[in-house]
Amino acid sequence: MTDTRKSPAAAMLLAMIALIWISPFSWLAVNAVDPGADGMLRWPQTVGFDNFAAAMSGEAGGQFLNSLYLSILTSTMTAVLAVLAAYPLSRLRIKGRDAFLWSLVLLRMLPATGVIVPIFFTAQTTGMLNLFGVAIAITMLNLPFTMLLLKNFFDTVPVELEEAAYTEGASLFQIMWRIVLPMSRAGIAVVWFFSFITAWNEFLLPLIFVRRNGDFPMSVGLFASFGEHSSVNYGFLAAYSLIYALPAVAIYFMMRRNLNTGFAGVGVKG
């Protein structure tokens, strides 16, 4: 690493790069706290929380709740289904298991937009052109990756622990619930948070699935707000964007706390 004490020029260069990086966020911050924001990157003329209030109430507030609903539903469905699918993939010797796992890798690499058309028509036929349908679609698209991830996590849980629990009289459900899942907390947390963020950030699927204004999540609401008024309400948009970005930051801190655990090796020697 460059020792900036020794090189003022390097220090200047790094400071400029840092400034460019944070400037979109600083733009958002100064405009969000200024009720009379004019879209310039400078200290706010006035300071108040009117913009935040506006972004949390009425239609905007509803969109926040829609995003929350979509993301929690998607992440929970994904986590449950991925756990149920990954466990047998990890433990059972199924013919063609490896080929199946490789196909999951392939599915993960395909662009989601490539299958948007059939997904749309399926949703239309089944009457799922709504947020619930979006949650199912995102879950489907997330499952290959999350199944692989959890399968690898389950592989690190030594099978002797399950054998020990089995000889002690635990049923399969008890083995999963009391032994495997607690030891895979980190993996399940990753799956949940990852799915939460993909659903929170998802724009295209809600755009084409959701038919009613009141059901839009924040990603679509932000897009729709651009052309809405004759003049752009910079303060409102900035506040709205910051609120939209908040969960990602919260998720980051929550993931850091959870990913520090790695129990698996401790119960088993060697």
Next chain:
Amino acid sequence: MTGVSLRGVRKSYGAVEVIHGIDLEIERGDFVVFVGPSGCGKSTLLRMIAGLENITSGSIDISGKTVNDVPSPDRGISMVFQSYALYPHMTVADNMGFGLKVRRTPVQRIRETVGAAAKALQLDTYLERFPKALSGGQRQRVAIGRAIVREPEVFLFDEPLSNLDASLRNQTRIEIARLHRSLDATMIYVTHDQIEALTLATKIAVLRDGVLQQFDTPEQVYNSPTNTFVAGFMGAPPMNLIDGRVGIDSSGLHLMLERSDADPVRLPLPDVAATRQRDGQRVVFGLRPEVLGHGRAGDDPARAEMSCQINYVEVTGADRIAVTEFTGGQFFARLPAGSQVNEGDETVLSFDLQHINLFDWETGLRIETRIPAGTAP
């Protein structure tokens, strides 16, 4: 009353048979050790008794009940795994009480049973700790405690000491022996370490390539091995096994051991039918290194001697291992540390004739030369 009974037990993985028809009767209260080299099938056999592997054919009975199709938790067994298999996210108390909790035992009873087992194993101050805060020996005791708490009819140990260092292994071995005496339980113990087998067992089952070689007391397995494999496997250093030839001359029945750079060694053999009928045949001569002494046999007719040149000497602190060569292989003598034997010495070694073991040269099976009292030769 039988503790565990194995009849014609076989195990195959697909077309490959790994356990070939094992028959064993384990008495209640016995401490039986399955011993053998890696891959001999001892762990597989233990897992079949535990219910963690299916039995391809044959039957296993525990306490008189056939358990082939009985799920593991209902067999009345408790298993201690080589890797301890402690649940890392549970405290010592929860680890030990897991089996009881899963069977909906009342909390108070769990607390009492776990407390008593913890006290017996000196774990009572560690009950609220997690496995990661324990040493290897403590973790092993928790694993044993977890097995005790379930009050099984049979304890199964799968190489429980192999992950411990030497001093801890000795200590834990004594604790397991003490446990066996205090619980008066049936224990089946798997190890590749023949010292563990000899010190812990009331009966040893020696296995090789899925076939039972010998099932007997440690004394019998050590002193009267049924074949050359058992003879060479048990004991450290192992039994000397040298090719020789039986002959009869004017002095009687004898064994000739050829040497490339010296006269052959001539040893008297007991004149019994088993040896007489092998006149002129090759046999394998077995003698444990520790029965040899430095010096002449003197006038004692029960002792024999051989003069030899010492090619190599190994000093191991308590012993002096002297090595001499025969055409059939190297020959080890375990002498006391103070013996005046050095490399290059021409010296005499002697031993009691009753320690001679003879094995068939082709099959490796024991030729019984010792006459039991009251039997005609």
